[in-house]
Amino acid sequence: MKLATLPDRTPDGRLHVVSRDLARSAPASGVTTLQALMENWSALAPTLEAQYAALNAGQGSGFDPGNALSPLPRAWQWLDGSAFESHGELMQQVFKLDPVPKGRPLMYQGLSDRFLAATADVPLPSEDDGIDFEGEFGIICDAVPMGTATPAARAHIRLLVQINDWSLRTIAPIEMRTGFGWVQAKPACAMAPVAVTPDELGPDWRDARVDLPLLVDLNGTRFGAANGYHMAYGFDELIAHAARTRHLVAGTVIGSGTVSNANYREVGSSCIAERRGIELLDHGAPATPYMAFGDRVRMDCRDRSGASVFGVIDQRVVSAAPSRSGQV
Amino acid sequence: MKLATLPDRTPDGRLHVVSRDLARSAPASGVTTLQALMENWSALAPTLEAQYAALNAGQGSGFDPGNALSPLPRAWQWLDGSAFESHGELMQQVFKLDPVPKGRPLMYQGLSDRFLAATADVPLPSEDDGIDFEGEFGIICDAVPMGTATPAARAHIRLLVQINDWSLRTIAPIEMRTGFGWVQAKPACAMAPVAVTPDELGPDWRDARVDLPLLVDLNGTRFGAANGYHMAYGFDELIAHAARTRHLVAGTVIGSGTVSNANYREVGSSCIAERRGIELLDHGAPATPYMAFGDRVRMDCRDRSGASVFGVIDQRVVSAAPSRSGQV
Numbered sequence: 001m002k003l004a005t006l007p008d009r010t011p012d013g014r015l016h017v018v019s020r021d022l023a024r025s026a027p028a029s030g031v032t033t034l035q036a037l038m039e040n041w042s043a044l045a046p047t048l049e050a051q052y053a054a055l056n057a058g059q060g061s062g063f064d065p066g067n068a069l070s071p072l073p074r075a076w077q078w079l080d081g082s083a084f085e086s087h088g089e090l091m092q093q094v095f096k097l098d099p100v101p102k103g104r105p106l107m108y109q110g111l112s113d114r115f116l117a118a119t120a121d122v123p124l125p126s127e128d129d130g131i132d133f134e135g136e137f138g139i140i141c142d143a144v145p146m147g148t149a150t151p152a153a154r155a156h157i158r159l160l161v162q163i164n165d166w167s168l169r170t171i172a173p174i175e176m177r178t179g180f181g182w183v184q185a186k187p188a189c190a191m192a193p194v195a196v197t198p199d200e201l202g203p204d205w206r207d208a209r210v211d212l213p214l215l216v217d218l219n220g221t222r223f224g225a226a227n228g229y230h231m232a233y234g235f236d237e238l239i240a241h242a243a244r245t246r247h248l249v250a251g252t253v254i255g256s257g258t259v260s261n262a263n264y265r266e267v268g269s270s271c272i273a274e275r276r277g278i279e280l281l282d283h284g285a286p287a288t289p290y291m292a293f294g295d296r297v298r299m300d301c302r303d304r305s306g307a308s309v310f311g312v313i314d315q316r317v318v319s320a321a322p323s324r325s326g327q328v
Numbered sequence: 329m330k331l332a333t334l335p336d337r338t339p340d341g342r343l344h345v346v347s348r349d350l351a352r353s354a355p356a357s358g359v360t361t362l363q364a365l366m367e368n369w370s371a372l373a374p375t376l377e378a379q380y381a382a383l384n385a386g387q388g389s390g391f392d393p394g395n396a397l398s399p400l401p402r403a404w405q406w407l408d409g410s411a412f413e414s415h416g417e418l419m420q421q422v423f424k425l426d427p428v429p430k431g432r433p434l435m436y437q438g439l440s441d442r443f444l445a446a447t448a449d450v451p452l453p454s455e456d457d458g459i460d461f462e463g464e465f466g467i468i469c470d471a472v473p474m475g476t477a478t479p480a481a482r483a484h485i486r487l488l489v490q491i492n493d494w495s496l497r498t499i500a501p502i503e504m505r506t507g508f509g510w511v512q513a514k515p516a517c518a519m520a521p522v523a524v525t526p527d528e529l530g531p532d533w534r535d536a537r538v539d540l541p542l543l544v545d546l547n548g549t550r551f552g553a554a555n556g557y558h559m560a561y562g563f564d565e566l567i568a569h570a571a572r573t574r575h576l577v578a579g580t581v582i583g584s585g586t587v588s589n590a591n592y593r594e595v596g597s598s599c600i601a602e603r604r605g606i607e608l609l610d611h612g613a614p615a616t617p618y619m620a621f622g623d624r625v626r627m628d629c630r631d632r633s634g635a636s637v638f639g640v641i642d643q644r645v646v647s648a649a650p651s652r653s654g655q656v
Contacts, residue, residue: 074577076402076441079511100506108508109437113404113577125475125573146648147453168573178428180436181509183407187573245453245496245515249402249441320474 001045001052001197003159004068004311005034013069017051017060018194022311024060026051034072034140034195038251041142041158065311068193070115071161072140076249078112078189080136080165081105081238082257083231086264090277094286095173105233105241108181110165112253116190118313122166123320124187130169131291131317134258135270135299137210137228138163139235140195144248153239154208156248160201162192162214162301162310163255169273169290189255192299192310200309208234210301212309214259216270217298218291223275224268226261228301270299293319329373329380329525331487332396332639333362341397345379345388346522350639352388354379362400362468362523366579369470369486393639396521398443399489400468404577406440406517408464408493409433409566410585411559414592418605422614423501433561433569436509438493440581444518446641450494451648452515458497459619459645462586463598463627465538465556466491467563468523472576481567482536484576488529490520490542490629490638491583497601497618517583520627520638528637536562538629540637542587544598545626546619551603552596554589556629598627621647 002020005013012035015028029051031037031044054060082088088100100106116122124131140159148156165186172185204211210228217223233241238254259270269275276286291297299313330348333341340363343356357379359365359372382388410416416428428434444450452459468487476484493514500513532539538556545551561569566582587598597603604614619625627641 074404076404077439082508097507098505101502104502106506106508107511109439109511111405111437111574113580114575123474129573146451171573174429174432176507177426178434179425179504179507179509180410180434181507183435183437183570184572184574242511245457245499245512246439247442252441 001049002200003028003034003071003195004063004065004193005071005073006067007069011074013073017048017055018063019055019060020200021307022063022065022194024055025063026055026060035251038140038142038158065193066119068311069117070191071193071195072115072191072251072253074114075112075251075253077252078110079107079242079252080110080255080257081107081233083233083238084257084260085232086262087258087260087274090264090274093280094273094277095176097173097176105238106257107238107241110182110186111188114188116188118190118193118311120190120315121318122190122315123318125320127292129171132167132169132272133297134165134167135214135216135224136163136165136255136258137161137214138253138255141239141248141252141254143250144239144243144252146243146245146247148240148243150236150240153243154236156239157198157208157235159195160198160210161195161253162299162313164190164297164299164313164315165255166190167271190313190315192313194311196309201303204303208236212301212303213267214270215300215302216268219296222268224270226259226264226267226270228256228259230261231256291317293317329377330528331356331362331399331523332391332393332521333399333401334395335397339402341401345376345383346391347383347388348528349635350391350393350522352383353391354383354388363579366468366470366486393521394447396639397445398519399521399523400443400519400579400581402442403440403579403581405580406438407435407570407580408438408583408585409435409561411561411566412585412588413560414590415586415588415602418592418602421608422601422605423504425501425504433566434585435566435569438510438514439516442516444516446518446521446639447643448518449644449646450518451646453648455620457499460495460497460600461625462493462495463542463544463552464491464493464583464586465489465542466581466583469567469576469580469582471578472567472571472580474571474573474575476568476571478564478568481571482564484567485526485536485563487523488526488538489523489581490627490641492518492625492627492641492643493583494518495599495601518641518643520641522639524637529631532631536564540629540631541595542598543628543630544596547624550596552598554587554592554595554598556584556587558589559584619645621645
């Protein structure tokens with residue numbers, strides 16, 4: 001099943017069921033928002049699955065992913081992992097950080113009061129902040145009781161999503177050295193327009209990981225095509241880690257961290273900082289600049305047939321309006 | 329004006345206006361939840377101020393702070409500062425951390441999908457985690473545009489609150505060393521039952537700081553009475569820091585960090601870890617244990633007349649039910 005949220009002048013938008021080929025959609029029956037669905041998944045999902053079958057049989061009206069909001073326009077909780085070890089090792093090179101202790105997942109809590117639409121401009125205050133994208137996969141879970149262990153955690157993974165975790169690299173290492181994690185370095189993320197149930201991936205949902213490449217293009221040129229499978233911890237383990245001392249509220253979003261593979265010289269990267277790390281290793285200095293206002297990043301994940309799974313993230317970085325505008 | 333939220337079987341509860349002496353209350357007119365008030369403060373607050381005057385003149389019915397939820401039972405964003413430098417320095421001693429860089433506020437994003445009621449039991453999984461409280465002051469702001477500077481930030485401080493930031497000290501330094509900040513080490517916080525407008529403090533709201541002591545008792549014995557004024561950065565500066573690269577959603581809660589004073593040997597501490605740091609300095613080893621199941625902490629802030637400003641936090645730590653209970 002595939003789901004999207006279309007604008008309806010409310011903060012949470014209107015949940016729609018979307019056909020597998022992303023061509024048609026219909027308003028979800030029996031539930032108006034994705035948050036409400038997450039709070040009562042077992043009772044509400046069967047009706048939506050029936051709608052999904054009808055859409056795939058040709059019912060529904062035209063769906064324009066470019067009109068969609070984030071599937072979850074806001075969430076009560078966003079916990080982002082960093083589960084790709086080759087990414088972490090390159091970041092240490094770039095930022096001259098101490099090696100991160102191994103043996104437990106890395107995770108921070110980030111801004112969740114808004115997730116930008118997949119094609120929304122990204123207003124940021126300064127090019128001097130080292131503007132960078134991070135291509136990720138993520139999951140949305142229903143309510144997870146405190147203390148849930150990994151085997152039981154997997155059943156709480158109701159939806160898969162694709163995320164662009166916007167990052168400001170000039171600020172990131174300063175905040176990391178405090179030990180407090182990121183606030184300024186992590187502005188609002190974006191989500192691809194469509195969330196999908198794990199069964200949509202067939203055998204490519206494997207060990208609670210997405211075994212497909214994430215295709216990343218910067219200003220129209222292929223930047224990376226790393227595979228989502230190579231997580232040191234699966235999403236089930238990330239849930240169990242997060243739920244060790246807290247109940248996870250329904251609709252919690254958990255991210256994989258930047259998709260990265262050990263053969264990064266072949267497959268490329270899902271963020272600029274990582275490429276700069278490779279350049280540092282190979283040539284003694286980074287060469288690829290961070291993003292300038294007007295630059296675009298595009299992210300897409302295609303299944304074995306070549307069809308887009310989540311729809312496309314395609315965003316342009318723009319200068320934030322001065323605060324006087326009152327735009328909040 | 330003073331505000332509280334009473335249970336009504338909805339997640340956000342029912343907003344009430346409370347008399348200055350916390351004796352009487354009435355359902356808020358024109359707005360049902362504190363979140364909704366924060367989203368439209370200027371339009372809605374005047375009616376509530378009129379209700380407040382009537383309550384102080386003897387109208388309304390009896391208010392029981394022990395029946396109240398957190399004023400904001402859940403929030404879209406909780407950003408906790410650490411603005412008391414004597415606290416930071418003692419924490420470095422306890423956890424053998426590198427000195428934190430100075431010159432910018434410390435802040436992390438924490439769990440905000442639930443704030444425990446002031447008298448709710450606190451279920452936690454293990455006494456081995458180093459269970460500790462942190463007595464703090466906090467603010468709730470309305471929507472703050474990205475890039476808002478300190479002078480303009482002050483007007484966004486609509487409410488003051490008193491917070492118990494539950495902390496797990498065995499996990500905290502492990503998470504700090506990753507640079508990612510805290511997830512497991514910071515379970516849900518609690519809030520005192522009443523939120524107050526800054527004018528309630530009169531001259532004791534000074535430089536965007538609460539110039540009153542926070543009285544902390546552990547199992548019935550006075551533990552600390554540190555004053556809230558000695559923040560290296562006022563709440564206006566904390567807002568500006570947070571809003572550097574993000575719009576702050578209405579209803580964002582920002583915390584002071586553990587209230588701590590340089591003369592900690594005289595005034596005591598607002599968390600156990602800090603006292604352990606003092607013991608380490610004075611005697612070479614910490615002596616005060618972290619909390620055991622059944623232990624209670626009480627926190628109160630009294631004005632110059634001796635009256636409780638926010639009502640009392642009085643919580644007992646209990647063993648979390650096993651996850652099988654399905655309690656979320």
